[in-house]
Amino acid sequence: MASVPTTKPKRIRIxxxxxxxxxxxxxxxxxALLFLVGxxxxxxxxxxxxxxxxxxxxxxxxxxxxxxxxxxxxAGFARDMDPPGLEELEEVLEEPQLEAAxxxxxxxxxxxxxxxxxxxxDSAVSSAGKGQGDSRPPGPLGEGENVIPPWERWxxxxxxxxIVIYAQQIDHFKIEVAAIGGAPLVDYARNLSKSKPDxxxxxxxxxxxxxxxxxxxxxxxxxxxxxxxxxxxxNNRIVMQFIPEDLYKLLHQLEFNNTxxxxxxxxxxxxxxxxxxxxxxxxxxDQHFRPPPP
Numbered sequence: 001m002a003s004v005p006t007t008k009p010k011r012i013r014i015x016x017x018x019x020x021x022x023x024x025x026x027x028x029x030x031x032a033l034l035f036l037v038g039x040x041x042x043x044x045x046x047x048x049x050x051x052x053x054x055x056x057x058x059x060x061x062x063x064x065x066x067x068x069x070x071x072x073x074x075a076g077f078a079r080d081m082d083p084p085g086l087e088e089l090e091e092v093l094e095e096p097q098l099e100a101a102x103x104x105x106x107x108x109x110x111x112x113x114x115x116x117x118x119x120x121x122d123s124a125v126s127s128a129g130k131g132q133g134d135s136r137p138p139g140p141l142g143e144g145e146n147v148i149p150p151w152e153r154w155x156x157x158x159x160x161x162x163i164v165i166y167a168q169q170i171d172h173f174k175i176e177v178a179a180i181g182g183a184p185l186v187d188y189a190r191n192l193s194k195s196k197p198d199x200x201x202x203x204x205x206x207x208x209x210x211x212x213x214x215x216x217x218x219x220x221x222x223x224x225x226x227x228x229x230x231x232x233x234x235n236n237r238i239v240m241q242f243i244p245e246d247l248y249k250l251l252h253q254l255e256f257n258n259t260x261x262x263x264x265x266x267x268x269x270x271x272x273x274x275x276x277x278x279x280x281x282x283x284x285x286d287q288h289f290r291p292p293p294p
Contacts, residue, residue: 065252065263067149146293147263151210154251155270157285163222167192170226172279174244177223178211179237180204188242189230197230210248211240251282258284265289 160166170177171193178188185201214220223241224234243251255269268288273280 065147066145067147145264148266148290149210150248150251151212153266153268154212155268156212156282157270157272158219159273160219160222163225164193166219166222167226169273169280170241173247175247176242176244177227177239178242179227179232179234179239182233182235182237187227187232189227189232192226192230197226199230199232207242209242209244211242213238213240254282254284255287258287259289261289262292264293265291 158166158169160169171191174190176188176190177192178186180186186204186207188200188202189197191198214223220239223239227234227239251269251271254271255263255266266287267290270285270287271282272285273282
């Protein structure tokens with residue numbers, strides 16, 4: 001009887017579900033590497049994009065505005081005629097009645113000068129009938145543009161219940177507080193946070209900065225107390241704040257950034273003050289406009 005050859009059964013290797021094959025390890029490593037490379041590339045692209053594109057708010061250019069001013073002319077409600085100049089005198093010299101013409105010119109010049117010296121208030125001048133003064137606001141002599149000047153349209157609101165914090169706000173913007181009247185010179189005080197603020201004196205005619213005064217309230221009393229601390233008398237005197245050139249430009253910039261409307265339409269701008277970092281900054285609370293000029 002022939003024997004039947006027997007074959008050994010093949011061994012089947014059964015892998016545990018928890019084991020990872022070499023192929024899976026390689027593919028996982030490749031995917032992770034691609035992810036890292038993609039993330040790094042995206043970050044580099046974002047960094048490059050921030051250097052090329054400007055995401056900040058674009059500042060509107062500030063144009064120089066020429067405001068009307070009367071210079072050293074006397075204040076009034078209209079305009080006095082200016083005395084004749086040399087060009088008028090040349091025309092007079094050609095006239096046959098030379099003595100009468102020169103005498104008339106002298107009378108006109110004397111009348112105008114006397115009217116300016118005697119000018120007091122609008123009502124007094126009107127009733128006397130001796131001149132009208134100059135209706136333009138204080139400032140460098142010129143007609144300027146039909147724009148309401150800052151000292152008539154700006155309102156600045158400080159919020160502070162503490163005189164110490166208020167003095168720090170004033171010092172942050174380098175504002176000078178001054179007392180005018182009752183003395184030949186203007187008394188200024190700055191660095192009001194110090195125990196003894198810095199003081200100086202100056203002539204009012206040399207002052208070119210715009211100034212602000214408090215209508216009423218606690219901050220008005222703070223100004224008087226700070227001047228008193230500096231050794232400046234405030235009784236029967238006008239207390240005001242003088243705005244430095246840097247702050248003047250900053251407030252103008254805020255107005256231009258806040259609206260696209262022409263400055264000739266600006267009627268009133270109300271500024272507020274808020275804390276920023278270790279200091280403060282101004283912002284526009286509200287801005288009112290008048291009808292555009294024809």
